Amino acid sequence: MATKSKRSIKWLIGISIALAALLLPKFASDYGIHIAIISLFYVLMSSSWNLVAGFTGQVSFAHAAFAAIGAYASSLMAIHYNLPIPLTIVFGTCIAGTLGHVLGRLCLPLGGTYLSLVTLSFAEILRIVITNEDQWTRGTMGLQVPGIFRDYSKTKYYLLFLAITVFAVLGLNLLIRSRMGLRFRAVMDDEIAAASVGVHTTNIRVLAFTLSSLIAGLAGALYGHYAMLISPDIGSLAQMFLILAMTMIGGLGSIEGPIFGAILLEVLSEQIRSFGEYHLLVFGVISLLIVRFAPQGLAGLLRRQRWKLF
Amino acid sequence: MEAILETTNVSKKFGGLQVLDRVNLTVYAGEILGLVGPNGAGKTTLFNILSGAIPLDSGTVTAFGTEIQNKKPFEIATLGLVRTFQIVRPFPTMTCRENILVARLLSTPRPSVKDPLIDELLESIGIAHLALKKAQELTLMEKKKMEIARALATTPKLLLLDEVMSGLNPTEINEAIELLLKLRKEKNITIIWIEHVMKAIVKTADRIAVLHRGQLLTVDTPSKVISDPQVIEVYLGRANHA
Numbered sequence: 001m002a003t004k005s006k007r008s009i010k011w012l013i014g015i016s017i018a019l020a021a022l023l024l025p026k027f028a029s030d031y032g033i034h035i036a037i038i039s040l041f042y043v044l045m046s047s048s049w050n051l052v053a054g055f056t057g058q059v060s061f062a063h064a065a066f067a068a069i070g071a072y073a074s075s076l077m078a079i080h081y082n083l084p085i086p087l088t089i090v091f092g093t094c095i096a097g098t099l100g101h102v103l104g105r106l107c108l109p110l111g112g113t114y115l116s117l118v119t120l121s122f123a124e125i126l127r128i129v130i131t132n133e134d135q136w137t138r139g140t141m142g143l144q145v146p147g148i149f150r151d152y153s154k155t156k157y158y159l160l161f162l163a164i165t166v167f168a169v170l171g172l173n174l175l176i177r178s179r180m181g182l183r184f185r186a187v188m189d190d191e192i193a194a195a196s197v198g199v200h201t202t203n204i205r206v207l208a209f210t211l212s213s214l215i216a217g218l219a220g221a222l223y224g225h226y227a228m229l230i231s232p233d234i235g236s237l238a239q240m241f242l243i244l245a246m247t248m249i250g251g252l253g254s255i256e257g258p259i260f261g262a263i264l265l266e267v268l269s270e271q272i273r274s275f276g277e278y279h280l281l282v283f284g285v286i287s288l289l290i291v292r293f294a295p296q297g298l299a300g301l302l303r304r305q306r307w308k309l310f
Numbered sequence: 311m312e313a314i315l316e317t318t319n320v321s322k323k324f325g326g327l328q329v330l331d332r333v334n335l336t337v338y339a340g341e342i343l344g345l346v347g348p349n350g351a352g353k354t355t356l357f358n359i360l361s362g363a364i365p366l367d368s369g370t371v372t373a374f375g376t377e378i379q380n381k382k383p384f385e386i387a388t389l390g391l392v393r394t395f396q397i398v399r400p401f402p403t404m405t406c407r408e409n410i411l412v413a414r415l416l417s418t419p420r421p422s423v424k425d426p427l428i429d430e431l432l433e434s435i436g437i438a439h440l441a442l443k444k445a446q447e448l449t450l451m452e453k454k455k456m457e458i459a460r461a462l463a464t465t466p467k468l469l470l471l472d473e474v475m476s477g478l479n480p481t482e483i484n485e486a487i488e489l490l491l492k493l494r495k496e497k498n499i500t501i502i503w504i505e506h507v508m509k510a511i512v513k514t515a516d517r518i519a520v521l522h523r524g525q526l527l528t529v530d531t532p533s534k535v536i537s538d539p540q541v542i543e544v545y546l547g548r549a550n551h552a
């Protein structure tokens with residue numbers, strides 16, 4: 001009985017959130033819709049970073065860089081070959097996924113520290129390349145990118161981002177609950193024990209890293225065609241640390257955590273934008289406190305209150 | 311008798327310490343081979359080499375007809391050689407059932423959620439009531455049992471047990487012995503069994519191998535081994551001092 005009523009409460013909350021999300025463009029200002037779109041971009045980024053950090057236990061610093069790869073690959077294709085945007089987005093996504101796969105294959109067998117160091121340098125090298133190859137990328141001046149829709153509408157972009165984010169998050173949730181997800185968690189819990197019962201630990205990590213890069217590429221490509229102006233900043237380490245903070249504060253290793261974290265921090269950063277870049281510093285400090293005192297993040301705190309959503 | 315595992319001149323050094331010194335051991339299909347020896351004799355190191363967890367310096371290991379000394383742990387497990395750990399290694403954030411389900415994926419890529427073998431295993435190891443408990447909440451004993459169940463869920467041909475009985479009380483030891491005998495009979499598993507509890511191993515093993523300072527002293531039937539003066543000298547004598 002108790003579980004039944006709990007389940008109907010869950011459904012009620014779920015339906016209200018879905019309704020609120022769908023009706024948001026009816027009530028929000030253009031600025032409000034913009035923040036919602038950017039929040040969804042960060043939900044995609046944090047949720048996919050969490051797949052590697054939270055479910056297989058390895059820290060990549062190249063996640064924002066993969067978004068930049070997706071954004072530039074798709075934009076350049078659209079500009080130079082005049083292909084339909086949906087096609088170039090798929091292309092950007094695949095490029096990010098492929099590079100992620102190669103990078104993962106190269107460094108994941110060597111262990112976690114190695115991955116962190118290599119991805120850190122990869123991100124920095126990529127930023128330098130994008131900045132310097134300005135005959136292609138227009139460097140720090142920014143690249144003008146065609147939009148997805150013929151007539152510009154924030155509502156359309158919002159609904160597109162919403163659909164893709166919901167699809168991606170549900171997909172991640174299914175994956176984590178699948179047998180493959182069980183292997184992910186085993187690798188994270190104890191790599192040696194996992195191998196001892198026949199889990200191909202390197203393949204599992206490469207798979208997680210590839211999927212994660214793929215989603216980052218998709219998010220980046222979508223972002224580019226929404227913002228219509230991209231600069232090397234998309235792949236910057238500042239972006240990376242924001243995504244890291246969102247995931248940590250929201251709750252590493254849970255499905256709902258990165259969603260809470262991304263929305264909360266994006267909305268907060270808009271509020272405290274006037275303080276300049278200090279908001280990153282503040283988020284950094286909060287992340288550290290969370291890691292120390294509530295390692296499961298906000299999701300963990302909420303779960304303790306029996307409000308688990310997924 | 312058919313040899314299921316064969317080591318030839320397996321040697322391993324840690325720094326200046328010769329931990330294994332030209333170990334030649336043959337294990338026959340269907341037997342329970344006890345592996346004893348004083349603390350630090352190199353028993354766990356031998357398991358680490360057999361299971362691919364650490365590389366050997368020289369020698370070969372042949373299991374099920376193939377050389378495995380250069381294979382990775384997951385490949386060796388896939389071949390059917392599976393071990394437990396002296397210092398337990400559960401998946402702490404996963405439930406008991408999930409721990410075992412991971413291992414089950416090796417033999418059955420798509421087990422149903424209510425896979426009967428898992429319940430059967432939990433039942434026969436005596437931890438069915440813990441199925442939904444997180445592994446990190448289990449007692450050491452429960453973790454050990456869970457690890458045996460996990461190893462068995464891969465349906466191994468050769469099972470390496472590393473001191474699974476230390477810490478058990480006599481009743482539990484008897485239960486564990488019965489379980490081993492039952493496994494051998496029903497599932498046709500060959501077992502190499504490292505144990506400190508000499509009594510249990512003498513009662514259960516078909517043969518006993520004695521390792522001392524990295525060298526294999528003797529491999530023989532339990533009655534012969536316990537009356538071997540050399541064994542009494544180095545193993546039992548030392549154990550009494552300890």
Ligand SMILES: Nc1ncnc2c1ncn2[C@@H]1O[C@H](COP(=O)(O)OP(=O)(O)O)[C@@H](O)[C@H]1O
Nearest residue numbers: 324327329347348349350351352353354355356
């Ligand atoms: N990874 C290692 N590095 C260095 N020395 C080790 C390592 N593993 C084991 N040893 C040493 O090798 C010897 C044999 O250890 P071990 O195989 O665990 O013995 P046993 O299991 O028979 O008690 C001990 O002296 C131990 O300290």
Ligand SMILES: [Mg+2]
Nearest residue numbers: 353354355396
């Ligand atoms: Mg040992």
